[in-house]
Amino acid sequence: MPKKERKRLQVVISEEQDALLTRTAYELSSPERLISKSEVVRLAIEKIAQELGEGAHLEEYRSILDSENVSDDI
Template identity: 80%
Template sequence: MPKKDRKRLQVVISDEQDALLTKTAYELSSPERLISKSEVVRLAIEKIARELGEGEQLDDYRALLEDESVKDE
């Protein structure tokens, strides 16, 4: 079965954000299945989109985006 077509996105993240990704991937992993940092990012995108679609936490996400620690450089 052919792989799904996927788009690639490159972003610059801080060392702290990379550490959070690594920690999250480790915590979501099990002995049977290792979770990659890319899978964590995809999961986060889906979760945020779902919450925004339900009208939840919009102000919380906007506040996070205004925080200097998550802005593009």
């Protein structure tokens, strides 16, 4: 069976964001299954898209994106 093709995305994150990813992956993991930081990112993308599709949290997400904590440093 051919391997499912995935797109790769590279992003620059702060040490604090990396720590959040690590902590979240650890909290979601169980003795039976370890969760990777990539899986946490994919879950977050799906969750945000689902909430936006339902019209929820739009202004909250915009406010977060307007803050310095998640801005791109280009």
